[in-house]
Amino acid sequence: MTLTAPVPARTSRRPAAPPRRPVRPLRVLLHVFLAMVALGWLTPLALAVYASLRPYDETARLGYLSLPEHLTLDYYGEAWSQAELPRYYLNTLVIVVPGVLITLMLASFTAFAIARLRIPGRRTLLIVFTAGNLLPPQVLLTPLYTLYTMIPLPAWLSDSQALYDSYLGLILIHVAFQFGFCVFVIANFMRTIPEEINEAALVDGAGVWRRYWQLTLPLCRPVLAALSTLQFTWMYNDFLWALVLMSSGDKLPVTSALNNLRGQFFTDYNLLAAGSVLVALPTLIVFQLLHKQFVAGLTLGSTKG
Template sequence: MTPAIDAPAPPRRVRPLRILLHAFLGLVALGWFVPLALALYASLRPYQETARLGYFSLPETLTLDYYGEAWTQAELPKYYLNTLIIVVPGVLLTLLLASFTAFAIARTRIPGRRTLLIVFTAGNLLPPQVLITPLYTVYTMIPLPWWLSDSLSLYDSYLGLTLVHVAFQFGFCVFVLTNFMRTIPESITEAALVDGAGVWRRYWQLTLPLCRPALAALGTLQFTWMYNDFLWALVLMSSGDKLPVTSALNNLRGQFFTDYNLLAAGSVLVALPTLIVFQLLHKHFIAGLTLGSTK
């Protein structure tokens, strides 16, 4: 008896819309990659060479000298420390308060919880620029002890800059964590409630560990957004030695001449911490973005 031979599977049909989608995504990725690659390329070439040959020319000399010069001239170690003092507490405090609020909205039966979630979501639509003048005025009127602020007010203090980041990022984190917590089966919480678990234990030991992918994704985004902020530091701080690292690039600009290759090297050094954080958390970040996509 001759064994049956399976017919070859027909080739999969490629849809034109899928080709257009991939072409569009490729163009978007290229649009983000080209400026970064050009900045990295320029930072390795002397300014005199690019001024003579142009930035889109083959290099005659490649050197790392600009990185050492940018590191010392821009005083990057000091500004890195300033940024960590502002950003690390800001990210932790935002995630902690947002997870508190999201747990109350998603896992408890408090009255008006849907309205509360709508208010937090609507707050994200408010442009922060419209609050610059009133926020500046309020900051100068709130007193602080001398060990928290040299100006004896919330203005020109690390605490003030941390709080403004927490306030503006809080609503987005509540919205994301609330929807994530709603995907956790209610039976888990009900079983813990039957076993006598209180609200704090249900939050800290049961719900929060299950939200680790979402917290990692939000932590990566929040660190990037707070780290790259320049507006609030410019408005709410006046002491140059307290400014975050994004403002350190101003130290690489001369009064009459700017070496853009040196500025490119400083920009690459400033961007490195966000790349390191993403590399350390990218598995959790992707898991947090894709979790629930097949449900």
């Protein structure tokens, strides 16, 4: 008879939980501050949505902050048809989509030359582009208006046969004012890309265009997505330049469509709130689709180097 040693029972040990970090008062204050800022930004939007769901006579009788007696979506259908939003959406897309694409393309060209090519005065050039963003656009209203009326265009580009009152004029002004900011951001991002990648491609015989298009630009997708979101939002929400540089009502962007909801003697502000929500909806959709790339574009460059 042989005796066997007892096999010790296996005990499952859970990995020790990492120690909790102590709660810092400054971090708590930071989160409270950020929550208050977010609440301050969301409150007007929430009030607009709330007002758009209530009849005007109810809010006039009980007040905008009262509890609702009846909620309806009728105002959205009325605002969609009365403000002629589909036509104004199309006008905005004709202006914004080419404006964003041209701005990012030209800015990436210039940023590549500043960050990757050893051209003389590239730092000064970057400072000039950055300083151009400090000029208030209101200063240029009168000179630009005069200049736009004097620059001729063929009839197929402008009904007025001038740069004034044309889609091309609005696209150019958006590109001009957003170009410097995009160059500054993209150039700083390109500097975070290791220089060895560019040198290896140069040794393999890659030209300037190939290094830009096939090597550097694909690595800049996060920052390009972040800038696309910002540029779309800024150009979409523009009202000043369309008001100054356009006179035809059927060419105006969607931000001016809300004027169609104002009456001569009476304005239904609940209907106006519904129209405002519909006008703001595309920017929310674009940000929701690109929010991951937007956050990555803002943080990726800061973690390199």
